[in-house]
Amino acid sequence: MLDRIHLAVIQEVERQGSLTAAADRLCVTQSALSHSMKKLEQQLGTPIWLREGRSLRLTQAGRYLLELAGRVLPQLQLAEERLRQFAQGERGSLRIGMECHPCYQWLLKVVSPYLAAWPDVDVDVKQRFQFGGLDALQDHEIDLLVTPDPVQRPGLHFEPVFDYEQVLVVARGHALAGAAHALPRQLAQEVLITYPVAPERLDIYTRFLLPAGVAPARHKTIETTDIMLQMVAGGRGVAALPRWLVQEYAARMDVVPVRLGPRGIAKQIHLGARVADLQTDYLQAFIALARSMSAQKAINLEAIQT
Structure with missing residues (x-):
């Protein structure tokens, strides 16, 4: 009754927004797709979508099948890939x-x-x-x-x-470069450079700044580590990275690690x-x-x- 293609159709309609776009994506005609899904609805005894103008809205049964597709289809794809690999040695x-x-x-x-x-x-x-x-x-x-x-x-x-320590990264000529550790209030006037991650997922915020009620003067995001550390070395801000990574870059860039707080921030x-x-x-x-x-x-x- 319920086949893999039905789950794929429900998933693609949700992704593409229409039966026509889903049919194009699945390389079938819209009429064939519509006929297959109407037949499934008849067999199940319940509708999968409700029409609202030109759009489709999943029913409770449709939402259940969409969740099922999200779990089952990746496992089927993995099984097929594994079997292909076995067949090819x-x-x-x-x-x-x-x-x-x-x-x-x-x-x-x-x-x-x-x-x-x-x-x-x-x-x-x-x-x-x-x-x-x-x-x-x-x-x-x-x-x-x-x-x-x-x-x-x-x-x-x-x-x-792997155990490591999260540290503050500053330019070699920065006022904190020779400090035993940095305190949250010392970052209040700094530009903090991080990866494009929400502050609530950044240790520099959750385990250092926010508990002290401190915010940096500005928060700037950069995707690549090299550019981030170039900015730090050029005096454009400070960052927070693993100590081992900073030590590797310190051999070719003018950056140094500084402990975050007297006890540091331990990570794994x-x-x-x-x-x-x-x-x-x-x-x-x-x-x-x-x-x-x-x-x-x-x-x-x-x-x-x-």
Whole structure:
């Protein structure tokens, strides 16, 4: 009765806004699409849409099927992709979603040796999940989620793989450059440069400025780390980034890290996966490699600092 094409039609009509546009997207005629959906409505005994002028509004049954499509279709697509890989002699694919901008720099260091160790596994990094990665993981659109802010949900597991400190980044000639730590009030006259993320998801706000009732003079957003640090080095503002990342850039840019508050802000990068997939050998291998490389990196940084 209910086929995959029905779910795809409901999803596309919702996305495109009309049966005509959905039919074009699915490469079928509008009449064939309409006939198929009317037949389904007859079999179900309930309408899927209500017409309001030229637009369609989902009924309660239609909304249920739309939610079902969001869960089922990605899993079917994943199953087909896995079977295609098996048929071609490939091991599988590892789709990684990013939920933090600076984590990308860390991820590059893990992906390179992983590709060498697992040549029959494809790796795809999906940055479009930066702000919706949790749902993407749960809906089988990605296999691993890189995030500094895990949210526990049934069926998901988050593994901490890298400890780091979030620090303030200032120009080498800045008044705070030689300070043991920065205080919130010292940022009240500063231009704060961040990635384009809502303030309520930024540690510099939630764990440093807002508890002290302080706001920066101006908040500016920049998407790329290189440009952000060029701005900081040029005295155009300050930023908040992982200490390890700042130390790497400090070798070629006039920027220095400053602790945020007397105790600093401790963070962790986590890798999130579905519990049902944790026994997949190449997924396990990626998590283990990330953990081992991060431990070695911490040892190296400690040696440099001492």
